[in-house]
Amino acid sequence: MPEVSSDFLDDYLPYLLRRADQTLSAPFYAVLNEYGIARSEWRVLAVLEELGELSVLDLAAAALSPQPTVTHALRRLEKRGLVARTTGTIDKRQRFISMTSAGSALTTTLMAEAKRLEAAALSEAGDLSDLVAKLVELTARIEAHTAAPNTEASA
Amino acid sequence: MPEVSSDFLDDYLPYLLRRADQTLSAPFYAVLNEYGIARSEWRVLAVLEELGELSVLDLAAAALSPQPTVTHALRRLEKRGLVARTTGTIDKRQRFISMTSAGSALTTTLMAEAKRLEAAALSEAGDLSDLVAKLVELTARIEAHTAAPNTEASA
DNA sequence: TGACTTCGCATTCGTGTGAATCTATTGTCC
DNA sequence: GGACAATAGATTCACACGAATGCGAAGTCA
Numbered sequence: 001m002p003e004v005s006s007d008f009l010d011d012y013l014p015y016l017l018r019r020a021d022q023t024l025s026a027p028f029y030a031v032l033n034e035y036g037i038a039r040s041e042w043r044v045l046a047v048l049e050e051l052g053e054l055s056v057l058d059l060a061a062a063a064l065s066p067q068p069t070v071t072h073a074l075r076r077l078e079k080r081g082l083v084a085r086t087t088g089t090i091d092k093r094q095r096f097i098s099m100t101s102a103g104s105a106l107t108t109t110l111m112a113e114a115k116r117l118e119a120a121a122l123s124e125a126g127d128l129s130d131l132v133a134k135l136v137e138l139t140a141r142i143e144a145h146t147a148a149p150n151t152e153a154s155a
Numbered sequence: 156m157p158e159v160s161s162d163f164l165d166d167y168l169p170y171l172l173r174r175a176d177q178t179l180s181a182p183f184y185a186v187l188n189e190y191g192i193a194r195s196e197w198r199v200l201a202v203l204e205e206l207g208e209l210s211v212l213d214l215a216a217a218a219l220s221p222q223p224t225v226t227h228a229l230r231r232l233e234k235r236g237l238v239a240r241t242t243g244t245i246d247k248r249q250r251f252i253s254m255t256s257a258g259s260a261l262t263t264t265l266m267a268e269a270k271r272l273e274a275a276a277l278s279e280a281g282d283l284s285d286l287v288a289k290l291v292e293l294t295a296r297i298e299a300h301t302a303a304p305n306t307e308a309s310a
Numbered sequence: 311t312g313a314c315t316t317c318g319c320a321t322t323c324g325t326g327t328g329a330a331t332c333t334a335t336t337g338t339c340c
Numbered sequence: 341g342g343a344c345a346a347t348a349g350a351t352t353c354a355c356a357c358g359a360a361t362g363c364g365a366a367g368t369c370a
Binding site: 033055056057067068071075088091092093094095 | 347348349350351352359
């Protein structure tokens, strides 16, 4: 016998989270492909639709994406007429991003599809509010724990 | 009032999963960068270390990555002497991938670091076995639900 | 055995990604 | 007010990613 399996993955939360995400998202990613929308672009659109006008940095934070990735996505989305950029009035460094009506319409469609597919996949799953609550709490706790101790973001 | 926020994201499980994953994994990704290991390569290494010799397709499935991505990762890992490729004896199409001692050593180190960082991040979190169980169950259910109905993997 | 299909993996190639860097603007301190 | 640091965002550039495709090696059926 070549050594007992050490069961790293089965206890490694990031693996389980990623696995669940991928399994759940796969059908929707196919939809995105049909619309020619990259995943990073979808994340930007969803955040914008939900939170309204945002600066690039706020957008990046909410979309869980690095700033350059968001900037690239915005350029593409702007070229397609889905979002608009306006220079900040108070702080001229800032660019405030907002949806165009076309962008909002598309995003609404995508969100509906996303929710539909999610609901279909979860139809047989039981009580998920518990899972959601734990996920939210966990994330919040880690974020606090990571940001707080050193006051400084390490290199 | 510009319409009540529809709270899409707060209820959208893929977003929550991804958010938790990223938050939890961020410190470890910094470690990977230090070692010059891409994320896809880490996933391959972790699976190999845990499951032992595997074919490319099995590896891809376990690593949650597309096959070409795995092949690319393997080429790089082989070039660095971390994995070895042997042609299958029965089926000559297959390539069985195995760890070299150097690869295994590195992976063991990385796994230890991953577990250490995970434990640190989760130190204040309460009972997670519940969360893990729910995640596993959820994933399994979706996978079954997705694969079963049609007997065939759709295009 | 030969034609055809299916499967495993490699390769190509276009594209998204993100670390590092740069520019422009703002805040700060003297 | 001028010099310096800090910040917002754009840009550059190298590289990973993955869809499409190619190719060789089994199965299959006659």
